[in-house]
Each structure stands twice: as structure tokens, then as C-alpha cells.
Amino acid sequence: MGKLRPEYRWLLPSALETPAPTRRSTRDWVIDALCFVIGYGFCVLATWDLLSDDLTVVPEWHYTPTWLVWVDFAVGTVIGVGLWWRRGRLLIPLAVFCAVASVFTVAGGPASMIVLFTVAVHRRFGVLAAFALAGLVSNALFPLLRPEDGRPYGQTVGWGAAFIIIVCLWGMVIRSRRQLVVSLRDRAERAESEQQLRVAQARSVERTRIAREMHDVLAHRISLLSLHAGALEIKPDATPGEVAKAAGVIRASAHQALQDLREVIGVLRADRSDGAPEPPQPTLGALPALAEESRSAGVKVNLDVRIEPAAVPDGTGRAAYRIVQEGLTNARKHAPGTSVRVAVAGSPADGLAIDIRNPWPIGGPSGAIPGTGTGLVGLTERALLAGGRLSHGRTPQNEFVLSAWLPWPPDKKTAERAGAAA
Structure with missing residues (x-):
């Protein structure tokens, strides 16, 4: 499993209160550009509509002074430009600014919704609830400062509250889905690590078993070699026949020891999935041959x-x-x-x-x-x-x-x- 992508590390529970990293992927750049076009594009069109009355981008608001339109445009510009940094450390300050500006701004409305949606995705529920409540308060004050012609106060507040709730719920769903993906990824990485640990432990146990098997197999053969070599050493006047016989036993024992060693080491290379015991594995039927080998050594x-x-x-x-x-x-x-x-x-x-x-x-x-x-x-x-x-x-x-x-x-x-x- 690969490491967690940097843009999703903030989803981990220990990092919920830390700012998200500023490094963005290609997908993040595309989404941020689209959000900027939507947020700041509406700001420009709404300002033009309020100044010229030639467009119908915004509803028929009660008389709006020219200075308020330009202030609204400046606020919308700040929020729209701030969308580029909504994933980093400026998210909370930008959200606070939007909550205050939403009391009177028209041009910055969609950009403010995008910022609230980002808070819902990137921050825990307590932080989102605070900003959602601030948004509902601003939504209740907005029709008092800038009433809409031909629409009752309750209808304006109701539609605004509905939009705020929908944006918050949508962001929470996306956040929950991302947390689920991170949790599953973490479980998979843990399972892989545990599997590697079990494999390492199994290898260690197998090597210990092989070492014991080598002792059991080779000690018998090497002791025969030592005995016959010692017999030749203490009998320098042995006849050529006795020397030849002892040399033959030494050669046979050395050959068998090498063969046993080759078979034991072969366990390291053999991949036996059926769980059958690896050779050499003699049983009681081999006891007569074992006794005969010892008799040949005297x-x-x-x-x-x-x-x-x-x-x-x-x-x-x-x-x-x-x-x-x-x-x-x-x-x-x-x-x-x-x-x-x-x-x-x-x-x-x-x-x-x-x-x-x-x-x-x-x-x-x-x-x-x-x-x-x-x-x-x-x-x-x-x-x-x-x-x-x-x-x-x-x-x-x-x-x-x-x-x-x-x-x-x-x-x-x-x-x-x-x-x-x-």
C-alpha cells in the first residue's frame, strides 16, 4: 500500500484541528479554478447588474446606494480571491470574514457558500456548527438591511436557511466519505504490516527449526567421521586393508553428511504449500540402518x-x-x-x-x-x-x-x- 496522499492527511483524527497543507494536486487546481470562476464571476455580474439595471442576475432589491454597491464589490472580490487559499491556514479567518460580510453582501453570496462548504469538508462538526449558526444569524439580518421588493421577510430567510443547511449537509457527507476511505486505507496498511510481521516470524521459526534439524542430522555423521579418523591416528601400523576400509567409511559418511546438509538447506528454497514435512525425515523404520552405521564405527x-x-x-x-x-x-x-x-x-x-x-x-x-x-x-x-x-x-x-x-x-x-x- 502506498502512503496517504498529502492532501488527505488532514482527515486523520489527530489532525482535524490543524490547517490543511497548501500543496495542491492537479484535481485541486481544477476545482479551485472552477470555484473562483463561479464565486468571483457572480460578484462581477451582480455588481454590474446593481449599477446598470440592464441585467437580471440578482433580484429586484430595494434601492441600493452606489457606495454600498462598490463596498459590496470589494467584499466579494476579497472573498473570491480568498477562495484560492481556502484549503490552507486562511480557511478559518476567511470563514469568519464571510460570516460577518454575509449580513449585507450580495456579490459575495456564492463565494461565501463555497467557503462554508469547505469548512464542512475540512473541519470537525463543532467548528462547522459554529459557522452554520453564524450563517443563519447573518441570513436573518440580511433582509432587514437589504430587503427584497415583492417578497416577504420569512420567505427570504427560509430560502437562505435552506441553502445553508443543504451546503452543510453536502460537505458533511463528503467529509464522512473521505474519512471512511482513509480508515479503510489505514486498516489495509495495518493488515499488510501485520502480515509482513507474521511472515518474518514464520521465517524465524523455520530457520530455528532448520538449525535444530541440521544439528540432529549432521552430529551423527560427523561423529562417525571423528571416530574413524581417530582410529587411523592411534593405529599408525594399520594394514592397508584396514586403512582402506576406514577411508571408505569416512568417505561414505562425508558424502552422506553433505547429502543430508544439501537436503536440509533445500528446505530454504523449497516452497511447500501442502504443509508436508521436508526431507530428511526418517522414522522408526530407519533404526536398523542407523544401528548398522554405528556398528561400522566400532x-x-x-x-x-x-x-x-x-x-x-x-x-x-x-x-x-x-x-x-x-x-x-x-x-x-x-x-x-x-x-x-x-x-x-x-x-x-x-x-x-x-x-x-x-x-x-x-x-x-x-x-x-x-x-x-x-x-x-x-x-x-x-x-x-x-x-x-x-x-x-x-x-x-x-x-x-x-x-x-x-x-x-x-x-x-x-x-x-x-x-x-x-
Whole structure:
């Protein structure tokens, strides 16, 4: 949305009492020129009519002295010329002058109506009411000073009051319409700003999610690289076959890490409107492959999956996979050479339970492979977001245990069977 046009900024509620800006658009110049032609043109014709009696521009007024005609012409000229500045700071002084001059002026009548109409459009109702009342008073005094031949006093006052009321109502309608347009424009601009803010927030949330996903995916791969590189470092007398095997694992892990990174970064470029999860998104069906990768790095993994992975909902399966992946990664980092037992069990009624155990390393956790210290924190948050819980720590049996529980919503068929049994 574009900015509010300068000529309409005075319509805002906070600017109702401030003078309108003097800068005019082409449309304003055309309207002001037309108002000047109408207002000052009537002034010239009415003065000529009063002096010559050859025209019928004004009614047959009672005898008007020549000096009053010229005074009337001067007043009409001032009002007519003032129409060019009726949008600026001179509006209120010009309106006051018109209210006083309307007591006797004939030539300045139409120009005075244009000024009153401008007050109705550009100022609040209280200001308009004051000038409308002043106009009605002037209208009541005018027939006493300059009576019209052949027309009763009440008829002259009535027609003048009708014109004043019509002009005020017309200006109020235009003012209300412009205020409505400004209000709608302001609402549209606010809605656009809020939409941009929501988009920025969504981008921030998505980038945070991607950062967590990158940690979960890459930490596992890089820990494998570190372990194999460390094995080559501490075994300088390794046989060419062992070196080739370790190099092959390092190459494969590096290639897979790059592939995972490419897929995660691809989320930034992919425009998925269906709300589907972006790859990589492994579930419980990928646990055997995950365990095999750890075994290839020399970690003894005992995987015990007592459920059918395909029966677990995708969201629960993804969260469980990340928990197991982080548990194996931590075991390789802080307890290298130990055996890790992974147990996954549960049911739709009881939920999904994950238990990862490994012996506490002698001498305390190793710091050979540095970590960010946020892996378990991220897992705890992931479990909480999924509606579950996660705990970890050292047991009296001198084991490190990472246990988690995730809700297992029953699928539609299970729910239907349970309902039928009930």
C-alpha cells in the first residue's frame, strides 16, 4: 500500500484541528479554478447588474446606494480571491470574514457558500456548527438591511436557511466519505504490516527449526567421521586393508553428511504449500540402518524394537528416531568403545517408550569429540512439543540412561475397532 496522499492527511483524527497543507494536486487546481470562476464571476455580474439595471442576475432589491454597491464589490472580490487559499491556514479567518460580510453582501453570496462548504469538508462538526449558526444569524439580518421588493421577510430567510443547511449537509457527507476511505486505507496498511510481521516470524521459526534439524542430522555423521579418523591416528601400523576400509567409511559418511546438509538447506528454497514435512525425515523404520552405521564405527549396538515401525504415526516416529540418533551420538562421543542397548516398545494405549543405556565410562565422560552441549536440551524440547517427556542421567548401576516417552495416537482403524469393542 502506498502512503496517504498529502492532501488527505488532514482527515486523520489527530489532525482535524490543524490547517490543511497548501500543496495542491492537479484535481485541486481544477476545482479551485472552477470555484473562483463561479464565486468571483457572480460578484462581477451582480455588481454590474446593481449599477446598470440592464441585467437580471440578482433580484429586484430595494434601492441600493452606489457606495454600498462598490463596498459590496470589494467584499466579494476579497472573498473570491480568498477562495484560492481556502484549503490552507486562511480557511478559518476567511470563514469568519464571510460570516460577518454575509449580513449585507450580495456579490459575495456564492463565494461565501463555497467557503462554508469547505469548512464542512475540512473541519470537525463543532467548528462547522459554529459557522452554520453564524450563517443563519447573518441570513436573518440580511433582509432587514437589504430587503427584497415583492417578497416577504420569512420567505427570504427560509430560502437562505435552506441553502445553508443543504451546503452543510453536502460537505458533511463528503467529509464522512473521505474519512471512511482513509480508515479503510489505514486498516489495509495495518493488515499488510501485520502480515509482513507474521511472515518474518514464520521465517524465524523455520530457520530455528532448520538449525535444530541440521544439528540432529549432521552430529551423527560427523561423529562417525571423528571416530574413524581417530582410529587411523592411534593405529599408525594399520594394514592397508584396514586403512582402506576406514577411508571408505569416512568417505561414505562425508558424502552422506553433505547429502543430508544439501537436503536440509533445500528446505530454504523449497516452497511447500501442502504443509508436508521436508526431507530428511526418517522414522522408526530407519533404526536398523542407523544401528548398522554405528556398528561400522566400532560401537556395539544392541537394538531391540518390539513394535511394528509402520504402525507408529509419522510424527511420533520422527521424534523417536531423533532421540535414538542423539543417544547413539552421545554414546560415541562420551563413552567410546562401550556397548549401547536400545529398546523401543509400546502400544497405542500405553504410548511409545524409548530406553537407551550404556555403561558409564571409566574416568568419566570423554571429551575427545567436542559437542555443543545442546543436543539433550533439544531432544527434551522435541519430546515436550510432541506431548511427551524425556529424562537422562546416571543410575546407581553405573549406567547412563536416556529414556523418553511419546504419545502414540491410535490410527483410524484402531480407533474404530476400539469403538466397536466398546
